[in-house]
Amino acid sequence: MKNEKDLVTVSQLANLSGITPRTIRYYDKIDLLKPTLIDKNGHRKYNLKQLNRLQQILYFKQFGFELARIKTMIDADDYNIVVSLEHQQALLAKEVKRKQILLDNLKQTVKYYKGEINMTNLEKFEVFKNELIMQNEEKYGKEVSEKYGEVKHQQGIEKFKNLTESDYQISKDLEHDLIKNLDQINESNLPINSELGKLIFEQHQQWLKIFNDKYTKDYHLAMATLYETDKRFAKHYNSQSKTDVAATLTKIIRNYAK
Structure with missing residues (x-):
């Protein structure tokens, strides 16, 4: 997109991204996504850099970030899109793993209630204990290890698993x-x-x-x-x-x- 003919209009950008022209204009209004230029007829035009920025905005929206925070993040001097997306990728992978564990346990539970398999009492509640462990690890794992040592930290996890x-x-x-x-x-x-x-x-x-x-x-x-x-x-x-x-x-x- 080196010259004006390589630029896309609001309607073209809307078709590419799946969001409405009204939303694109709103992003301009709040300085989140400014057009590359506005032509003599008042039409907004966007280049490749702005298309990439919109893609990043939409990714972070999917991750639950508010628009004000997204703007602060991507306008920061030390912003690195690769680092940011890799971080979100790691978080998403954890969530996928968590959902897969829950799905696997749910399948086993359905088979149990159909009379196809047996489940021990511990197996019935294992998924919920693992979920609590994962939540606590995300919130407190690092500081617990630093304060009490990794050995005691792991001992605590094993204690909870074996309840x-x-x-x-x-x-x-x-x-x-x-x-x-x-x-x-x-x-x-x-x-x-x-x-x-x-x-x-x-x-x-x-x-x-x-x-x-x-x-x-x-x-x-x-x-x-x-x-x-x-x-x-x-x-x-x-x-x-x-x-x-x-x-x-x-x-x-x-x-x-x-």
């Missing part, structure tokens, strides 16, 4: 009851040293012991610090509750684990 069905269900029930009780203590404005506060501490202590054979009160206090300083931990609890239960849990741990 019995009973322990797994107990952990889920404990977390559900814990959050319900935290909401209750907040809504009733009860003191943290009340009977309910003590029960919450004991429930959280029991929950931790399921995942850590070497529980100590110092470890419990360290968890309280994480809940206070790392927004991801607070979000995990607060997203399941009606009130700010993470802050209350932190206070309760510090009261009873001292």
